[in-house]
Amino acid sequence: MTNFNRPPDVVAAIQRTIEAEERLKNDLVRVCCWIEERHSIQPVKIELQRHHGCADNAVAHVVPLARDQATRRTIRGEAETVLRALGWVVKPEGRDIRSIYGRTQGRSQHDRLRYYVEIENIFRSSQVAGPNDL
Template sequence: MTFQIHRTPEELAAMQRSRDAARQLDVDARDVANWLDAQFPGMLVFLEVQRHYSCEDYDIAHVEPRVTDRPRRHEVREAAELALKSLGWKLNPEGRDVRSEFYRPLASAHARLAATARVIKALKTAETLDDAPTPTGENDN
C-alpha cells in the first residue's frame, strides 16, 4: 500500500527553495574554507557550519573553524562569519538544536583559486555597500 502526500504548489515551492539554499550553503561554505586556507595558510583543519533544524533558508546558527593554532581560532571564526555574511548568509544563533556540516579546502589548485576569488569579490562588494551613503547622506558606521 502506497500513501501519497499531497502538497500545495506553495509548499512544493518552499521545499524547493530550502533544497536550493542547502546546495548553495555547500558551495559557499566550501569556498569560504578555501579562502580561509589562503588567508591562514596551513591553519584550517576544517570548517564546521551549524544550522538549526527549522531555520530560515539562508540562516546559519554557528560557524566553528577547527584550526591548528588554537589561540587564533576567534580570528579565523570572525573572518569566516564575515565571508559567509558577504555571500548572503545570516547568523542566527537561537540556542535550538543544530545539525553540522563540515568543509575542507579543495585539493584542486584551480578550484581553490576560483573559490578564493569568489569570496574576495563578495567581501569587496559587501564592503562597498557598507561604505555607501545612506539616504540622509550619512554612513551608518
C-alpha cells in the first residue's frame, strides 16, 4: 500500500468523514425501522443522496423507494424530520451526488423496535418538532 505521508490534521479529517459516513448509514437504518413501525409499511427502503465533498453532517436528498407518490411524500417528510433530529442537515444543492441505501431487511424485530423507541425518545426529550407536530 502507498504511504502518502499526510499531515495529522488531514488524517484526522479523513477519519471524521469516515466515522460520519458510518453514523449516517446506521441512522438511515434507524429511520427506516422507525417509519416501518409507524406506518406498517414493509419493507421500507430509502436512498440518501450526498454531494461529493459535502460537510460531514450534510445530506442532499432523501428519496423513498416507493411506487405511490403520496407514500413517497409522507416518508420523505418524516425521514427528513428524523434525520434533522439526529443532527443531520438536509441541504439540496445543484452538485453531483452519490447514494447511500438503507433498508430494514435483515434486521430483527428487536432491533426494529429498539430503533423506533430511540427515535421516539429523541422527539420526547428535545425541543425538535416531531412528525406528529407538523
